[in-house]
Amino acid sequence: MNKLETSIGALKLKNPVMTASGTFGYGEEYSKFIDLNRLGAVVVKGISLNPMEGNPVPRIYETPSGMLNAIGLQNVGLKVFIEEKLPFLRRFDTKVIVNILGNTVEEYVELARHLEEAAVDAIELNVSCPNVKKGGIAFGTDLSAMGGLVEQVRAATRIPIITKLSPNAGNIAEFARVAENAGSDAVSLINTLLGLAIDPQTRRPRLANITGGLSGPAIRPIAVRMVWEVFRKVKIPIIGMGGIMDSDNAIEFILAGATAVAVGTANFVQPDACERIVDGLECYVDENGLHSIREIVGGMII
Amino acid sequence: MSRSFEAVVTENREVAVNHFRLTLAPDQEVTLPAPGQFYMLGITGGTDPLLKRPFSLFRLGKNGAINILYRVKGKATQIMTGLQPGSVLNLLGPLGNGFPNVEGKRPIIVAGGLGVAPLTALAESLRFDSPRIFVGARYAGDVLATDILSSIDSDISISTDDGSMGIQGVVTDAVNEYLASAGTSAQDHVIYGCGPRGMLRALAGLSDRYGIEGYVSLEEYMACGVGACLGCVTKTAGGYRRVCKEGPVFRIGEVIL
Ligand SMILES: Cc1cc2nc3c(=O)[nH]c(=O)nc-3n(C[C@H](O)[C@H](O)[C@H](O)COP(=O)(O)OP(=O)(O)OC[C@H]3O[C@@H](n4cnc5c(N)ncnc54)[C@H](O)[C@@H]3O)c2cc1C
Ligand SMILES: Cc1cc2nc3c(=O)[nH]c(=O)nc-3n(C[C@H](O)[C@H](O)[C@H](O)COP(=O)(O)O)c2cc1C
Ligand code: FES
DSSP states (O other), X not given: OOTTOEEETTEEESSSEEEOTTSSTTSGGGTTTSOGGGOSEEEEEXXXXXXXXXXXXXXXXXXXXXXXXXXXXXXXXXXXXXXXXXXHHHTSSSEEEEEEOOSSHHHHHHHHHHHHHTTOSEEEEEOOXXXXXXXXXXXXXXXXXXXXXXXXXXXXXXXXXXXXXXXXSSOHHHHHHHHHHTTOSEEEEOOOEEEEOBOTTTOSBSSTTSEEEEESGGGHHHHHHHHHHHHTTOOSOEEEESSOOSHHHHHHHHHHTOSEEEEOTHHHHOTTHHHHHHHHHHHHHHHTTOSOGGGGTTOOOO | XXXXXXXXXXXXXXXXXXXXXXXEEESSOOOOOOTTOEEEEEOSSSSXXXXXXXXXXXXXXXXXXXXXXXXXXXXXXXXXXXXXXXOEEEEEEEESBOOOOOTTOEEEEEEEGGGHHHHHHHHHHTGGGOOEEEEEESSGGGOOSHXXXXXXXXXXXXXXXXXXXXXXXXXXXXXXXXXXXXXXXXXXXXXXXXXXXXXXXXXXXXXXXXTOXXXXXXXXXXXXXXXXXXOSEEEXXXXXXXXXXXXXXXXXXXXXX
């Protein structure tokens, strides 16, 4: 039996390791460096109905043990994604989860319908991107707007829905509960934390967008704490992320209550980070005499 | 094919104030890089600095050795100055698209400051096409790699802002003078440039004025180096393009400088 097997609602994963949206392109970019067949799932860059241009540069800036980004959701749009990007990913034995974003409920619903038709394995509702003015975050910071969105998408599709939560919106566990009640199959957290860096010489912000989202090891303790808070409030599975660099970090999230984990910034540092984490988890279950990784979900000993 | 590999430092030598030449011996057979391609260098393996740093191929050494010319800028390059022979670094590459070969044209190579790094590799690979080389810098101490460039059988001219070496003035003025004196044969040239944006803009102006094809290599902040994060884009006539993937070399006219 595969000891790493797990599931997010109806979605069966061969292991709990997935890529974090926006850090792994459309899968193709990293396929030279990593065997995509070894991943539990690939979560692709956020997709909107129409292509988006994104923000001006500089879009990224490194900070201590982390990085700020304000990409602005540049993406190829739904049509090109389905026609040109999805067929490549389909060649691999891994689940494909599509992160989606829109300006209105109708846009999310339309995206979900088309992606179900295209037979993707699940969708992740991005309601938490801090880097665009319209959409996304507008739903992620308002409990009832988010609840309404999840309900409408739920009514429109049967494929699993994951709601991606913002750490910038107040009580994250409240948002998780609203997503659960509205019919979300799972929640993923955390998206990036809103940050700002200024150049002391020029007195200008380091990013053209002024603020950006902080990711990487710097945010890990906050992310682990949030996963633990959400775990105590909801019954649906949690996908934990934020600064996971190795399998020990992944275990930390699982102990706090995550059923699966996503790896983001670490891909930039080590292109085969996800594969190493799968290897590390295999060792961990063996060394600890576990029959299944699921035995330790939420297993922090207090 | 580009890949992730480890390389051993065999030399790390200060060649001018704040400038070093780093030689790396890959631990396995790796794809030969083309001039204009670059590597992402993992400096510490720790989390600060976290991201790999992009560096151009400066020269290809014996047995596939990778030479890099770097300037001390901030955290990572400061740490790099302390690398000793035997240190092991993690590399990703070769990445991006190099300078294209244009048959039957005489290359004009225009380097501003550290732009000389990728252009040295190019000049060496074009040594039999009698390249015309122009090097620009702020002052004499910033003129790099002329030892290598002058060993290539070609005409080389140096410009400095303060006149402390070569001609006083900006390098693109020297290029302009050369093209003007070439008359109708100006069009038998192809321009390759790397340096500050202002210099590249001036080069694009010359390419336009004399009707000459040209290519420039760009820099942007990078996180992944492989096209995944969309951090490193630059504006082109067709919208944003990734410097690490569609670049770093772009055709003049295609890219908005
Ligand atoms: C394709 C490409 C090729 C390059 N080739 C060379 C080379 O051959 N020799 C050389 O000395 N330098 C080269 N650079 C610039 C080099 O990558 C930066 O100087 C270096 O990353 C600075 O790192 P740091 O930590 O010392 O500086 P810091 O200023 O502390 O770095 C902070 C952040 O800014 C980024 N950054 C700073 N300056 C630049 C820059 N000019 N371009 C891109 N990112 C930057 C760093 O990568 C880092 O993420 C190249 C850049 C690119 C994009
Ligand atoms: C460059 C970059 C782009 C991102 N793009 C998206 C995106 O399109 N949609 C999304 O939901 N999250 C996006 N994120 C957030 C990540 O998916 C993840 O939630 C966050 O980076 C925390 O994980 P990490 O610390 O492992 O990177 C992006 C993050 C980075 C660094
Ligand atoms: S550095 Fe990530 S896309 Fe170019």
